[in-house]
């Protein structure tokens with residue numbers, strides 16, 4: 001039946017008039033109309049997204065409520081740990097469905113936002129897999145999301161091309177390309193440009209639903225050798241969230257009439273609570289799993305967030321929280337042991353270094369750090385790892401090939417049984433190191449510049465020769481917040497200064513001046529640095545830590561049509 005949705009917005013009938021999307025009942029599109037987007041936002045595809053939303057919305061709300069409840073417990077002093085109730089899952093002798101041959105070899109995976117030229121470059125990069133990102137690397141503006149869907153469809157169809165007019169260069173796919181994985185947003189992010197029964201849709205169901213609907217058939221025929229599509233699933237905190245994804249996959253397979261277990265996903269273990277749920281997460285997804293990945297940057301962010309009310313667990317400077325810290329090494333080791341025991345890939349994480357074009361010495365030093373990080377990963381037993389930039393792929397591939405030879409993975413050969421002895425204490429051990437004024441300054445300078453880019457539609461940026469994305473920016477934000485909240489003493493540079501609101505205010509002012517000097521007055525004026533600064537400062541000084549930087553910032557990038565910009 002046609003009619004007004006509960007929000008009173010126009011329904012299918014009226015929306016057909018003029019240049020608007022043809023939507024099913026109860027769905028309202030409040031993002032800009034574009035003929036290209038209309039090929040993605042078809043009535044049938046939207047019907048599928050709406051069905052997912054209606055079937056799973058209550059379970060998603062419940063899962064998010066459970067996160068709040070867990071936060072309340074941690075804030076009262078509890079520590080995350082293994083759940084005695086699911087001991088039988090951890091001790092059981094089950095395995096996941098066999099790895100599809102198309103993705104047995106995942107030695108190097110490149111990641112990047114769903115941007116047209118980058119998709120082509122990444123697929124042509126020589127990496128085994130390309131993880132195309134609606135998440136940490138993407139600012140989820142309506143334009144980015146919908147163009148991203150158009151780009152992915154063209155990529156799966158094999159027709160994607162890009163003409164760089166300034167360089168008169170045409171980009172096309174090579175004969176041999178990386179296998180495509182897609183990372184939808186996390187459960188917490190709404191999609192405010194699509195209302196379903198008057199409520200913003202769940203962002204990840206939009207990303208997943210539209211991509212799956214348009215691409216499953218072609219993907220399985222070409223890329224997947226009969227299986228797929230393949231996904232990465234971010235930021236989960238509990239196996240109940242993985243169970244929802246499993247049900248979403250089953251629902252999608254049924255809709256498409258394809259075999260159960262066709263869809264495969266790698267879950268990022270990138271929250272502290274999730275490290276105690278790795279078996280449980282794999283168990284829920286056992287017919288759809290193709291491994292776990294060490295999402296190390298969000299994991300560090302989550303350590304601070306989980307322990308926001310624990311002043312005895314403050315982090316040292318961000319640069320000191322590397323994989324050599326005991327809690328980080330333990331997490332990687334246990335992830336490898338868990339995955340290999342269950343017959344799936346244990347993927348390594350992202351080194352933040354990127355090529356430094358104008359300084360060969362610094363470039364070699366950065367490459368060396370990447371090689372060391374990757375050597376540690378492959379020796380520990382990881383089956384593959386991430387690269388942020390095509391320029392890093394040859395070096396990383398060499399490290400993995402040298403240590404794995406012709407084997408596609410180490411699932412059967414690196415069992416890491418001894419990691420079964422890792423305890424809750426190992427996984428939670430306090431990071432060691434010092435805190436410095438430079439740490440505070442760098443967090444501030446990077447956090448503001450990242451947010452300024454994000455607000456103008458760019459979700460991953462090079463800053464001071466490192467890759468920065470939403471996960472690394474989160475570390476900067478929560479670390480500043482934690483240091484301010486507990487008035488920590490900056491003990492690492494011999495100054496012994498206490499972090500206070502006054503000090504932070506001065507640091508913000510000085511770092512803004514430094515940013516302006518570094519990028520030039522014109523760019524500074526034209527950019528969104530002041531807005532970013534206000535947002536970042538508010539987030540660092542708020543009495544109650546916001547769960548996500550991007551939830552607050554999202555309100556600034558929602559643009560409703562035809563009524564102008566609107567807040568959630």
Ligand SMILES: CC(=O)SCCNC(=O)CCNC(=O)[C@H](O)C(C)(C)COP(=O)(O)OP(=O)(O)OC[C@H]1O[C@@H](n2cnc3c(N)ncnc32)[C@H](O)[C@@H]1OP(=O)(O)O
Pocket residue numbers: 110111112113117118119121122133136137297298350354355387388389390460461462466467468469471472
């Ligand atoms: C914590 C996490 O979640 S990690 C995963 C999420 N983060 C990411 O995916 C980050 C991915 N990386 C990037 O976005 C970029 O590499 C950045 C922003 C870090 C650096 O970008 P730039 O400074 O523009 O790179 P640079 O100028 O050196 O690029 C050179 C070429 O490589 C391409 N390139 C760079 N990174 C990538 C990538 N990840 N995928 C595909 N192509 C890439 C550029 O498009 C450019 O191509 P061109 O020569 O044809 O024009």
Ligand SMILES: O=CC(=O)O
Pocket residue numbers: 136268270294295296297298299349350471
């Ligand atoms: O998504 C990856 C991370 O490190 O965060």
Ligand SMILES: [Mg+2]
Pocket residue numbers: 136234268270295297298471
């Ligand atoms: Mg992440």
